[in-house]
Amino acid sequence: MCTGTDKRGLIDKLHRERCLDAREFAELLTDFTDEDAQYLFSKSRAVADSFFGKRIYTRGLIEFTNHCKNNCFYCGIRRGNTAAERYRLGKDEILECCAGGYELGFRTFVLQGGEDPWYSDDMLVDIISSIRRSYPDCAITLSIGERTYEQYKKYREAGADRYLLRHETANREHYYRLHPGEMSYENRRRCLYDLKKLGYQVGAGFMVGSPWQTVDNIVEDLLFIKELEPEMVGIGPFIPHHDTPFASFPAGEAQMTLFLIGILRLMLPNALIPATTALGTVHPRGRELGILAGANVVMPNLSPVGVRKKYSLYDNKICTGEEAAECRHCLQSRMKGIGYELVVDRGDFVKEAVQEPVKKAVKEAVQ
Ligand code: SAM
Numbered sequence: 001m002c003t004g005t006d007k008r009g010l011i012d013k014l015h016r017e018r019c020l021d022a023r024e025f026a027e028l029l030t031d032f033t034d035e036d037a038q039y040l041f042s043k044s045r046a047v048a049d050s051f052f053g054k055r056i057y058t059r060g061l062i063e064f065t066n067h068c069k070n071n072c073f074y075c076g077i078r079r080g081n082t083a084a085e086r087y088r089l090g091k092d093e094i095l096e097c098c099a100g101g102y103e104l105g106f107r108t109f110v111l112q113g114g115e116d117p118w119y120s121d122d123m124l125v126d127i128i129s130s131i132r133r134s135y136p137d138c139a140i141t142l143s144i145g146e147r148t149y150e151q152y153k154k155y156r157e158a159g160a161d162r163y164l165l166r167h168e169t170a171n172r173e174h175y176y177r178l179h180p181g182e183m184s185y186e187n188r189r190r191c192l193y194d195l196k197k198l199g200y201q202v203g204a205g206f207m208v209g210s211p212w213q214t215v216d217n218i219v220e221d222l223l224f225i226k227e228l229e230p231e232m233v234g235i236g237p238f239i240p241h242h243d244t245p246f247a248s249f250p251a252g253e254a255q256m257t258l259f260l261i262g263i264l265r266l267m268l269p270n271a272l273i274p275a276t277t278a279l280g281t282v283h284p285r286g287r288e289l290g291i292l293a294g295a296n297v298v299m300p301n302l303s304p305v306g307v308r309k310k311y312s313l314y315d316n317k318i319c320t321g322e323e324a325a326e327c328r329h330c331l332q333s334r335m336k337g338i339g340y341e342l343v344v345d346r347g348d349f350v351k352e353a354v355q356e357p358v359k360k361a362v363k364e365a366v367q
Contacts, residue, residue, distance in 0.1 A: 142164070
């Protein structure tokens with residue numbers, strides 16, 4: 001087993017080389033102490049600060065449908081959950097969410113939902129292009145699951161810039177313990193590569209502490225992410241939902257999630273990494289700690305309050321009762337409390353070579 005000092009050596013190596021081999025990652029992730037974590041966070045936070053300063057990007061999340069044709073074992077809006085109260089937002093309601101969000105300073109809208117074929121491609125193209133026309137200065141992010149190359153192409157041509165599609169787990173066997181056999185591990189990966197080919201800024205990611213997840217599975221996740229080189233990485237703890245087959249599994253740990261955020265920041269220094277709502281659900285200061293571990297994005301909810309509770313992926317989800325303005329205000333003061341500020345900015349991924357002058361400007365502003 002690795003001693004504390006060895007773990008520091010591994011963290012230093014990761015900081016220097018931006019990757020470790022599978023054995024080293026496994027050692028780092030096994031039995032780390034709070035002191036090891038603090039050591040990692042001191043590095044990962046400094047790396048994030050050197051790229052982004054004290055600026056935290058916000059994304060306005062619009063959860064526009066909780067209908068889903070899939071039956072993922074972990075998810076509260078899975079097809080098989082007959083207790084879920086279903087809803088859909090129409091184009092006008094989605095545009096109203098964007099209008100409210102724009103007023104509040106959001107310059108990225110994330111349209112997220114279950115995989116809901118009720119929205120035809122023509123409808124989606126119409127929604128995306130209407131947002132694009134009304135808000136030419138905003139980024140449009142989609143998170144609507146697995147589609148064909150041609151569908152992704154249509155959405156891209158209509159004006160979508162980014163796509164969030166967590167790979168969920170990079171281990172094939174583990175994938176089929178989390179998903180029914182009718183779903184496909186290969187297809188999910190194919191989607192991510194297609195999205196990259198089409199020029200989307202792509203977000204991959206996984207749940208921490210999902211049932212049967214091993215340290216080796218997490219190592220495979222990290223190595224897959226290194227290979228894919230996504231512009232965004234979303235990770236959050238698995239949290240059980242009472243009406244799913246995984247109701248009795250324990251939630252993932254905040255500390256492991258934070259440790260992985262720190263590792264990801266050292267692996268992908270300029271990536272966009274959110275401090276997720278799920279992290280804020282398992283720990284009252286989860287999002288603040290996420291930022292201090294190296295995250296640089298928060299995603300407050302812009303969905304109408306009337307539907308918030310229905311987008312119930314897991315139990316006890318936070319921020320389901322407040323108006324968008326309250327959410328933004330709350331997050332603003334949470335970030336202020338740790339010395340960071342929410343910015344009015346699209347918050348695009350910027351390649352490192354281009355980022356250098358920005359880093360220099362941030363450094364000069366701090367001095
Ligand atoms: N349908 C789209 C997709 O498949 O990417 C987007 C919606 S899906 C509900 C968004 C993410 O929620 C999933 O990628 C999954 O990682 C996360 N999620 C679902 N159930 C969860 C749970 N019980 N705990 C934590 N995260 C969960």
